[in-house]
Amino acid sequence: MTAEDLKEYVGVIERMKSLMNSAEFDQVFSLLTSDLPKSKQFLLKMELKRMAQPCDYFIDLRGHVDGEVRPYVYREKTHYMDDKATQLFESGIKQYGGYTLGVYEEVMNADNNFRVIHKKETAERVKSALQGGELHEESAARSPEQQSSAKLITFGHYVNRNEERMNYGIDVDVKLADSRFIATTSDLSISGCKLKIPKGRTATPGDTITIHFTGLEQEYTLDLPNGIQYQLLDIEQLNKVNYWRLKKLPSAHDNGFSSFLQKFIHGNKRRYKINLDNTTDAVITKGYEQFYLPRLNSLPVYLTVNEGIVSPRFGLTTDYNKAIWHYFLDEQQRSVLITLLAVKRLKQLLAQSGPERSTILYCFTHAAKGKLYFYSATAEDLLAAPELRDTFFGFGAAKPSWRVFHLNLVKTTAQHATELFSLPETAEKAVPAEKIAMTPLVQGVIKNLRYIVSLTDITGNNSGYYQQYRYDPAQLSQLNQFGHRKLPQVPPCEPVPVQYINLRAESRYLYKTTVQLQQNDNLVAGFSRDFSTGGLQIETVQPVKYQKGDVVLLDLIDLQKITNKHQLSQLPYEVMAVSKSQTIMNLRVVPTDDGHTGKQFFQQLIQNNRAKLTLAEETPKYPGLSEALRNMYLKALNNFAFYLHRKGIRYELNVIAQGASPNALHSLLLKHSNNGPLDLEPLLKNSTANLQFAQQLKAMKRFDSPQSYELYIKATRSADNGGISLQSFYDYEFSDEQQKKAFIKSAIHQGSLFAFRLFLSRTGRPDTDYIAKEISYISVYAIHRAKSLEEELWSVAGVGDAVDISRELAWRYQCLEQLADSPHQQILLAD
Structure with a gap:
């Protein structure tokens, strides 16, 4: 070219x-x-x-x-x-x-070439959008094979069965009111069955039905002259065939029949196949959950309500959201979330209507006399004080501590902590759901949890936009009304890490050896607590003044005595965390051009002495609490999660997930799809999955920070049929900032712009231990299905999250007169 x-x-x-x-x-x-x-x-x-x-x-x-x-x-x-x-x-x-x-x-x-096609189509679409025109028909039209419908996973939703169901088809005689007809069973269990019903037969859920098992009676002596009574629970249509789902009603004379069915199913389940649909669904759901939660970018904060007083109690932390947790710690390493999440703000959120209760939160800090002071304001706070809005933005955004968060509030209950999936009790080695109980200690600490607030950092590189707000320095003293007061005593709010498998990139080993580091012109002595090839945890004999991000030069004095091959002095390590006492530090290897000598030494040390070394295992303060909190979050969240699978050399994005309720992007895509299978074309336009996302994932490592994108969707309602038409652009598709700004401002003024921040992370291997019980159960009856499920989970290469930033975009581009949500919400709420 x-x-x-x-x-x-x-x-x-x-x-x-x-x-x-x-x-x-x-x-x-x-x-x-x-x-x-x-x-x-x-x-x-x-x-x-x-x-x-x-x-x-x-x-x-x-x-x-x-x-x-x-x-x-x-x-x-x-x-x-x-x-x-x-x-x-x-x-x-x-x-x-x-x-x-x-x-x-x-x-x-x-x-x-897909790249060339993508570039041409993008140029045409951007040109058309900026000119206010419609796309050419040939560019907008999509062939059936280009249409992308998604599989939807509902987090925290499992269908438990107390008994195994066997796929078994026999003729039965059905009596309903005054009518009688022949039907066929689709599956059979001790307490219920599903019937395939002939055309023209109707019934209402709740009806009582009498069944004579004529097919079984031809081979076995059942002695059931009056049949067995069932209650109709549900009617479903599949491939134009009606299926009735029935539950057996208790009766004095059917004990012998129940005993017969139990023996019959147990003796024939390998012959006729056990129905594995609910177990298969559980494997898929649990598998995708364990990819998503450890890579959670949002920080869930759990709020207790005790005698009318609301206070933060726990934060569910991951390697990806720990920065948010640390941001809200003061100079004494105490959490300031209790003043951030004031009752007034929570009430404003609870009063909201729509698909989610959320707001935009702006924060910065000010250090004075050895103390750290926090300032924060929500979009509602700044709307109520317009005379200070420009001052808050202009002054705060110029500080290095400036942050913008998406704040979302959902309700929860301690009951959600125990709703786990279990195999049927009739299965071998199954553990009934009621036996999977929490300890009294965990039950006590979660019993008053009522709300979860999710904080997502959406600052990006946007502070420059807010610095353009002009203000009068004389008004700075009035910003004190946004300051957090210093509390003499702060109720405990503790971080609880998400626990699945050991998600560290490498194992850590307990080992104590002398270390020495330089602080200013002084040497500080200490010792190691544990090590891995990529880092160390050390404890010093006196407090140090290092902070997260600093680089220290470390001498491994005693270890140097056992090697002449490696020079173990002046080794560069980055400080990742410092304890409150300033004596314990977590260190990470700093990459060097010729390879880090310390990393090379520890690799050889581990390789030659693996059997002699002791693995470092973290003991949680409340065993079982992490599992309880993650179950509560999965049952309540309304995030938009998506997954990329690697299929050979291609990447596919055809699986998305949601929690208890959909967020704005779910609702928007559902309306765009006419309430049918979700069409992901607005996300996948121009082969985004195979070009932009795939190339990004290839360049990422498992523990790299997520890559973020912004997705802008212009929604228009058809005057003819009321349907929704979507026109989408990613931030990287615009040739320059002026072009992007023109499109965004135009769409905001029309009240039809939806904007989302997408976070894309690379995944690692799935936690096969977490789903081993279900996979083993499926393998007994359908080994091919178990292998297919494992292949699907092992092919996951990336996981993403989408957060609504529509309102933040209006503040960012100073379209303040458009902050009324009515046009934006009408598109989502209209029938």
């Missing part, structure tokens, strides 16, 4: 390709460029020489083009190209006389 300033001379370049190594090159070039300035002639000649340079790049178009890719051997090197690329490759070799950079670039920029 030629440079932008040479595009107008593409004709000259095409004409000169075949003459690059010809004696006629200079003569023909002079004739074709005689009317051009010398500078342009020079650039053209340099470009031609660049394109004619020999190339040894491999070409691999698998997953990158709209065509069938095949191996293509050229000079003992195998490339992977489709027919169009092969044609361009062979034509280019004839023109250039060999495989050159020009040939490579022509092949990689063929018009059926």
Whole structure:
């Protein structure tokens, strides 16, 4: 591809390709460029020489083009190209006389390359949006194979069965009121069954039905002259066939029949197959939950209500949200969340209507006389004090401590902590749900939990926008009304880490050895508490003045005595956390160009002494509390989670998840899909999953911070049928800031812009121990289904989260007159 300033001379370049190594090159070039300035002639000649340079790049178009890719051997090197690329490759070799950079670039920029298609469509869509016009029909239309419907996972939702159900079809005689007819069982359990009903038969849930098991009576002596009574629970239609779900009613004469069914099912379940639908659903749900929660970017804060007093009690922490927890700690490492989450703010949130109760929270801190003072304001606070809005933004955003949070409030109850999935009691080695109980200690500490507040950092790189607000310095003293008061005593609010498997990148080992570090001009002695190849935890004999992010130089004095191969002095480590006493620090290896010597030493030490070393295992203060809190959060959250699967060389985004209720993005996509299967086209436009998201995941490691994107969706309602039409853009699709700002302001003024911050993280291996019991149970009866489930979970490569930032965007771009939610909410709430 030629440079932008040479595009107008593409004709000259095409004409000169075949003459690059010809004696006629200079003569023909002079004739074709005689009317051009010398500078342009020079650039053209340099470009031609660049394109004619020999190339040894491999070409691999698998997953990158709209065509069938095949191996293509050229000079003992195998490339992977489709027919169009092969044609361009062979034509280019004839023109250039060999495989050159020009040939490579022509092949990689063929018009059926997804990247090229994406770039063209984006330019057209952005141009159309900015001109206020509609997209061309051929660009907007999508073929059926391009339509992307998603599988929806509901977090915390499991269907428990007390008994195993067997897929078993037999004829039964059904008596309903005055009618009688023949039906067929679909499945059978001790206390119920499902019937396949002939056309034309109707009933109402709650009706009593009498069943004679004629099919069984032909083979067994049941002695049931009056049949067995059932109650109709539900009617479902599947593939135009009606199924009735029935529950057996208690009766004095059916004890023998129940005993018969128990023996019959136990003796034939490997022959007729056990119905595994609910167990399969549970594996999928639990599997996706354990990918999502450890990578949670939001900080859930659990609030207790005790004698009318509301206070934060716990924060559910992960490696990805710990920064939020630490941000709200004062100079004494005490949480200030109790003053942040004031009763007045909570009441404002509870009074909201709509798909979620949320607001935007703005914060900054001010240090004076060794103390740290917190200032915060919600969108509602600033609307109530418009005379201080510009001062708060202009002054606060200029501080390094400036943060913007999305704050969301949901209700919870301690009962949600115990609603776990269990295998049927009739299954071998099953543990009944009522036997999975919490300890009295955990029950006591969670009994008064009533609300969960989720804080999500959406600051990004947007502080510059808020610094553009102009203010009068004379008003700064009035910002004290947004300051947090210092409390003499703070009720305890403790961090509780999410616990699944050991999610650390590597194991840690307990080991005590002498260390020494330099603080200013003084040497500070200490010892290690534990180590891994990537870090250390050390304890010093006197307090240190290091903070998170500082780099310390460490000497491993005693370990140096056992190795001459590694130099264990002046080893650079980054401080990750410091204890309240300032004597315990968590350190992480600082990468160096020639490899970190300490990391190399500990790798060899672990490899040679693994059997002798003791693993460091964290003992929680309240065993079982982490599991209880995560169950409560899963049952209450309204986040939008999405997953990327790797299928060979391609990536797919076709699984999303929600909690107890949908958020704005769920609702928007549902209306866009006409209440049918969720269509993810607004998220997946222009092969986003295979291009932008896939390339990002490939460059990320498992413990890297999430990559964030902003998604802007312009929603319009059709005047004809009232349907919703969505036009979406990612922030990276705009060529410059002015173009993005023009689109956003235009859509905000029309009251139809939805904006979301997307966080994308790379996943690791699934926690197979967490679902081992269910997988083992499924494997007994359907090994192929167990393998399919494991393959689905092992193929998860990335997990994402979407947070609504529509209101924050209006503040950011100073469209303050558009803060009334009515146009935005009408789209979601209209029937």
